[in-house]
Amino acid sequence: MRVVVCLKQVIDPLTPASTLALDQAEKKIKVGTSAPPVINGFDEQGLEAALRLRETIKDLEIVCVAAGERFNNEVMKRALAVGADQLILVQDPSLDTWDPYPIAQALAAAIKKIGGADLVLCGRQGSDWDNALTPYILAEALALPLLTLAKRVTINDGKTVEIERVLADGSMVMSAPLPAMVTVTSELGALRMPSVSARLQAARKQPKQMALAELGVEAPALRSPAVVALAIPVTGRSCTFIDADGPGAGARLAETLLDAGVIRLGGER
Amino acid sequence: MAGILLVAEVDAGELRPEFWELATLAKALSGAVPGGVSIALIGTKLDAAARAAAAFAVDALHLVEDPRLEHPWPEAHACALIQLCNQLAPQLVIAPRTVLGAEMAARLAVRARWQLLQDVTQIEATADGGLQYTRPVSGGAVSATLRAGAGPWVVVPRPRAFTPFEPGAAPASIAPTRHAFAPPPLATVCAAPQRVAVEGISIERAKTVVAGGGGLGGPEPFALLRQIAELVGGAVGASRVAVDSGWVQPAMQVGLTGKTIAPDVYIAVGISGAIQHLIGCSSSQVIVAVNSDASAPIFGIANYGLIGDWKEIMPAFRDALLARAG
Numbered sequence A: 001m002r003v004v005v006c007l008k009q010v011i012d013p014l015t016p017a018s019t020l021a022l023d024q025a026e027k028k029i030k031v032g033t034s035a036p037p038v039i040n041g042f043d044e045q046g047l048e049a050a051l052r053l054r055e056t057i058k059d060l061e062i063v064c065v066a067a068g069e070r071f072n073n074e075v076m077k078r079a080l081a082v083g084a085d086q087l088i089l090v091q092d093p094s095l096d097t098w099d100p101y102p103i104a105q106a107l108a109a110a111i112k113k114i115g116g117a118d119l120v121l122c123g124r125q126g127s128d129w130d131n132a133l134t135p136y137i138l139a140e141a142l143a144l145p146l147l148t149l150a151k152r153v154t155i156n157d158g159k160t161v162e163i164e165r166v167l168a169d170g171s172m173v174m175s176a177p178l179p180a181m182v183t184v185t186s187e188l189g190a191l192r193m194p195s196v197s198a199r200l201q202a203a204r205k206q207p208k209q210m211a212l213a214e215l216g217v218e219a220p221a222l223r224s225p226a227v228v229a230l231a232i233p234v235t236g237r238s239c240t241f242i243d244a245d246g247p248g249a250g251a252r253l254a255e256t257l258l259d260a261g262v263i264r265l266g267g268e269r
Numbered sequence B: 001m002a003g004i005l006l007v008a009e010v011d012a013g014e015l016r017p018e019f020w021e022l023a024t025l026a027k028a029l030s031g032a033v034p035g036g037v038s039i040a041l042i043g044t045k046l047d048a049a050a051r052a053a054a055a056f057a058v059d060a061l062h063l064v065e066d067p068r069l070e071h072p073w074p075e076a077h078a079c080a081l082i083q084l085c086n087q088l089a090p091q092l093v094i095a096p097r098t099v100l101g102a103e104m105a106a107r108l109a110v111r112a113r114w115q116l117l118q119d120v121t122q123i124e125a126t127a128d129g130g131l132q133y134t135r136p137v138s139g140g141a142v143s144a145t146l147r148a149g150a151g152p153w154v155v156v157p158r159p160r161a162f163t164p165f166e167p168g169a170a171p172a173s174i175a176p177t178r179h180a181f182a183p184p185p186l187a188t189v190c191a192a193p194q195r196v197a198v199e200g201i202s203i204e205r206a207k208t209v210v211a212g213g214g215g216l217g218g219p220e221p222f223a224l225l226r227q228i229a230e231l232v233g234g235a236v237g238a239s240r241v242a243v244d245s246g247w248v249q250p251a252m253q254v255g256l257t258g259k260t261i262a263p264d265v266y267i268a269v270g271i272s273g274a275i276q277h278l279i280g281c282s283s284s285q286v287i288v289a290v291n292s293d294a295s296a297p298i299f300g301i302a303n304y305g306l307i308g309d310w311k312e313i314m315p316a317f318r319d320a321l322l323a324r325a326g
């Protein structure tokens, strides 16, 4: 059984806005400093879901696929270090875009090229543009049923994928026949740390490069909206600090807020 | 042919309140998108919600009612919406950014090959028949302005970006048009949801929210926050770290993938103030932050700050409230 995990390389989402650089000519978000990128957090969780599946299913192959303009190999190779069997990097200047359509077409072509997958795992959204759209386009391109927002993923009898979907006020069990696609959410849990032996093994493995041209990618069926401008919003407020220490500070804070009418005892619900 | 179609989400027989934000947006765009405004209600037990929604004077109410639409099953609900759109051929669909609504919007846009305008905070028609809109990206660190060409479009507004429309006193009486649900074979299967009751009032309704984060170190301190919330008539919220650690329910999460709230007061305890958290609470009237790290970004957006250990501060805070309450 083959599980494909889609990994997006993104700017570290904890990069302070003040160090982001906006390229107004190209209409792209870049980092001003040379801070390394990261694997999108939800995608790491997708990989963790795949690794957990392998603990219960024999001969489960994990192939990671990433589409982008340029990759930081050391960052992406973390996927191999934690146990992915293969890492495929589809690289092309045209993939440096906010638009999920060309990305999804490239991912679909790469997955078809390797002979398809029984299960494709994606993150719920990319932390770069928060689109949460690529998986829908990919599922359509691969004609796979799609289940989203999984905090648990299991495969029953090798035939059905079952997930627990996170809702605003609880959860819901859903399933689909394989082959299928699933997106995962952070409630699933963090990606494990690589073991020393796995890391050593991975050091010898290399990512496999695929050129877009050799994939025969279909042209996107749609023009997405075009970026007109980017800006860093100003959000600051001026903060009044409560000048006190220890438990006295807690009482001072309560008094300050009550006296300013910010909070009211037995206040309106 | 319908101009604008609003997706009114119904939860346990009740119209979800986001609807009134969508209504404001529909009003603003109705000049640019001719053909009238209609409402789609999809699910079961829709009548009360349909009556409530009709208080927004519209041209038509479309109901797709079927037992298979009882649960928030994304594929089924999206199929019903796609089927309606095939019949009504709207130029613009507006859907709420709820777990179900956002997914219906994405599935419709991808299937119909319509342009999807997500997380919209501002929008206007352009002279050439397109739409220009602004949305936060990168967790809110960046604001992007985009331009979509000619429709049809699917628009999903950012929660709380548009003031809810205030319906008039007398609800208009329109007879709803009922549509049979006739989906193609559905590939996914869904079981009944397990709902987790949240203690007290919901963070979306509360005027005061006391929220805890990774700095609390475990589930127990949330009991203290609950005592404080009860004293001031508020609700308890949380950051993603607290939710992912399993300390509290996801329903309490504030932020990008949690809820967007705008209470009168937001008290953040042991929350660093990552951009993805702030996007969910930055519209609060007043923000109060308690954090042991003076350089925590939360202080950059707070009106009142206290640098220190919550273990010392918050019990004394509660006791001071109790003392005042007498």
Ligand SMILES: Cc1cc2nc3c(=O)[nH]c(=O)nc-3n(C[C@H](O)[C@H](O)[C@H](O)COP(=O)(O)OP(=O)(O)OC[C@H]3O[C@@H](n4cnc5c(N)ncnc54)[C@H](O)[C@@H]3O)c2cc1C
Pocket: A013, A014, A041, A126, A127, B139, B212, B213, B214, B215, B216, B238, B239, B240, B241, B242, B253, B254, B255, B256, B257, B258, B259, B269, B270, B271, B272, B273, B274, B275, B276, B277, B280, B290, B291, B292, B293, B296, B308, B309, B310, B311
């Ligand atoms: C795409 C994406 C979506 C996300 N969505 C969300 C979301 O919806 N909501 C959300 O909250 N986050 C979200 N995040 C995560 C976000 O980036 C942060 O990781 C998270 O908000 C951090 O939570 P925290 O501040 O509670 O925890 P931490 O980062 O662990 O910070 C704990 C804070 O507590 C303080 N502290 C520690 N001990 C004490 C003490 N004794 N007394 C007082 N203060 C103390 C520390 O100084 C620190 O500031 C998202 C991230 C991504 C990439």
Ligand SMILES: Nc1ncnc2c1ncn2[C@@H]1O[C@H](COP(=O)(O)O)[C@@H](O)[C@H]1O
Pocket: A006, A007, A008, A009, A040, A042, A043, A046, A065, A066, A067, A068, A100, A103, A107, A121, A122, A123, A124, A125, A126, A127, A129, A130, A131, A132, A133, A134, A135
């Ligand atoms: N360039 C990419 N390469 C690999 N996977 C991607 C890429 N873009 C998006 N994805 C996958 O699609 C999910 C949603 O991304 P997005 O639609 O960009 O928010 C991500 O969590 C990834 O799993």
